[in-house]
Amino acid sequence: MNGDPGARRPNILWISTHDINPDLGAYAGVWPGADAARTPNLDRLAAEGVRFDQAFATTPVCAPSRSALMTGCHPISIGTHNMRTKAVPPPEVRLLSEYFRMAGYYATNNWFTDLQVHLPGTAFDECSDTAHWRGRPDVETPFFAVFHGMATHEAQLYLADAEFDRITAGLPEAHRHDPASVPVPPYHLDTPEFRKAWARYHDLVSVMDAWAGGLLRQLDDDGLADDTIVVFWSDHGAGLPRMKRAATEAGLRVPMIVRWPARLAGGQVRTDVVHLADLGPTMLTLAGLPVPEHVQFSPLFDGEGRPVEQGEYAFGGRDRMDEQQDSSRTVRDERYRLIRHRHPDRSPLQYQHFADRFPTWRALRTAVNGEARQRAAGLVPDVMTPVQRRATGPGKPELEHTRGNDHLGAGVAARNHPQ
Incomplete structure (x- = not known):
């Protein structure tokens, strides 16, 4: 699995959030209401990278979806399909981070581990709320660093007012949403409860964007932006009824952006139907590592960064x-x-x-x-x-x-x- 030991491999940074659809300004005109929240950092990331307009999770709830992403296998094929379980996958199935560690990467996870399986000790070099690429042994060591933001998780929509005010304190007043005027989809009731939840959803997307922007600035400050594949994704759709936990368009459609200045031309838009879990084999391919035979998803690019045509369907x-x-x-x-x-x-x-x-x-x-x-x-x-x-x-x-x-x-x- 070590490939060419002399090859300089790209760093990889995954910025992940919970429970959002493509509700970023970059998706305006692609997803209804996508420009409701202010998301300058992720809009810039999309302009500098490749935006996927039809990306889909395998499952409309977090742990099974993330199990697919981290194993490269459909949840129904490895026993991770039921929410809240600890499956024992077939012995050949490993977590993506393990392949990178075997290739010499420094792998970190900050900090979420809800993957439906017992986390093996070989999964990460560091897995904690302080895990960071800056902890690697030296600057020449490539890293695979995963950050999971919780700002948009469904539970945040319903915080007590004082706590919600605290976590949104940095949000400018002009970027906040008025429940009285926020759009509500027709399958939801036009009631104060739904209006408040939807207004808070868009506010929290902006809070999440600021958090993602902080990580991107750290990457710039370290002089690593050109050598790092940055991926932004959500695990599934918005955390509201008929969305999260439902096998619907709103339950499965996610934002997905990939940027790598060294190999991928910026400003690209992919409209082909892809799986969120295609990211695993994509990262291995771009890093020059082999994709294990048991992996069920497909690379989105070849080793040179050229688009790879996907299949006709996304399954979930x-x-x-x-x-x-x-x-x-x-x-x-x-x-x-x-x-x-x-x-x-x-x-x-x-x-x-x-x-x-x-x-x-x-x-x-x-x-x-x-x-x-x-x-x-x-x-x-x-x-x-x-x-x-x-x-x-x-x-x-x-x-x-x-x-x-x-x-x-x-x-x-x-x-x-x-x-």
């Missing part, structure tokens, strides 16, 4: 989410998404202890209960719209197919919808 799905027992599979091409629900008799809004604490989930429960009371009184239910009922009903279609970019859910065609 969801399985158990903590106590939610459900399973769906989905496939996406450049134009359409098809979803097959394996349990159409189960509600898309099953109880989920972690998420049901949040005001948006409680607001949906209240609306469902309100319509039940209307029916009991012999009234026509009018608390929700048809799109909202579809997201909260007692069952769901066996099949759903939509236009690929229709994350708003207004154009769903269904078959075998439970009555």
Whole structure:
């Protein structure tokens, strides 16, 4: 696995966040409402690198998605598909960082390790909240450094006001969002709970952008920008109902940006359908290292940085989410998404202890209960719209197919919808 010991290998910096769609200014015109938040640092990164417009996670929740990214294998093939488990993958499966360490890289992780497997001792040189490429033994040692930002995690949307004010203290007033005017997608209720969550979501995307900008400045200060492959990505879609945990466009569509001034021309836009987990074999290929035979995803570039044509489809799905027992599979091409629900008799809004604490989930429960009371009184239910009922009903279609970019859910065609 060591390759050519005399070759100078590129450094690699991964900047990852939780729970966002392509809601960066760089995606304006590509993703609805992408320019709502101010994201100058990541917009600049996209202008200097390659922006992927149709990148998809394998799973709409963090740990299974990250397991795919770090192993190069679909979660369903190595047992990491159920959220909250400690799988034992086949013996040939290693974490990506292990391959880099065997090739002489200094590998760090700051600090998130929710990968669905027991973290082997060989995974990183340092794994802590202080892990940093600056800890490597000397400046000639290449590094693979991973930073996981928590600013946009769904739980942050619902912090107490004083705590939210604290973590957004550096955000200029002009960059804050007014709940009264923030757009709300049609599958969400137009209520104070959802408006506040959406306003905070865009505020936190800007906070995350400032954090990412700090890492990029450190790279510049160290004189490493030209020799370092920088990748920005999110693990899955936004942390709101019918998005996170749902095998929908909004659950799986993610931002993904790759910059390497030494080899990749800036300002490129890739519109082909790709998997987020393609990043693993891509990094190995760009570093001149072999991709193990068992890896199921594909390099996005060849060793010279030339684009590699991908397959026609991106595959994904969801399985158990903590106590939610459900399973769906989905496939996406450049134009359409098809979803097959394996349990159409189960509600898309099953109880989920972690998420049901949040005001948006409680607001949906209240609306469902309100319509039940209307029916009991012999009234026509009018608390929700048809799109909202579809997201909260007692069952769901066996099949759903939509236009690929229709994350708003207004154009769903269904078959075998439970009555």
